[in-house]
Amino acid sequence: MYVCVCQGVTERQIHEAARQGVSRLKELRQQLGVTQDCGRCASCAHTCLKEARKAHQEQQLRYVPHASGENGLAAAA
Numbered sequence: 859m860y861v862c863v864c865q866g867v868t869e870r871q872i873h874e875a876a877r878q879g880v881s882r883l884k885e886l887r888q889q890l891g892v893t894q895d896c897g898r899c900a901s902c903a904h905t906c907l908k909e910a911r912k913a914h915q916e917q918q919l920r921y922v923p924h925a926s927g928e929n930g931l932a933a934a935a
């Protein structure tokens with residue numbers, strides 16, 4: 859789904875940016891260009907970034923490394 863129509867930025871791109879460490883709308887603006895034209899996407903982009911960061915953090919919490927050399931992925935609860 860497009861979050862920013864002016865710059866053609868999708869929800870998927872925002873999730874990828876969050877995975878790469880983007881945590882603030884200002885950084886998202888610098889990286890992807892959201893809010894640079896009409897600015898109508900600001901609220902939606904901010905919400906999407908927040909959700910993406912939360913999902914990424916939850917994904918990281920599920921990763922439990924094992925000394926036995928297993929892949930470290932814990933079973934989903």
Ligand code: FES
Nearest residue numbers: 862864896897899
């Ligand atoms: S919709 Fe994002 S700047 Fe216009």
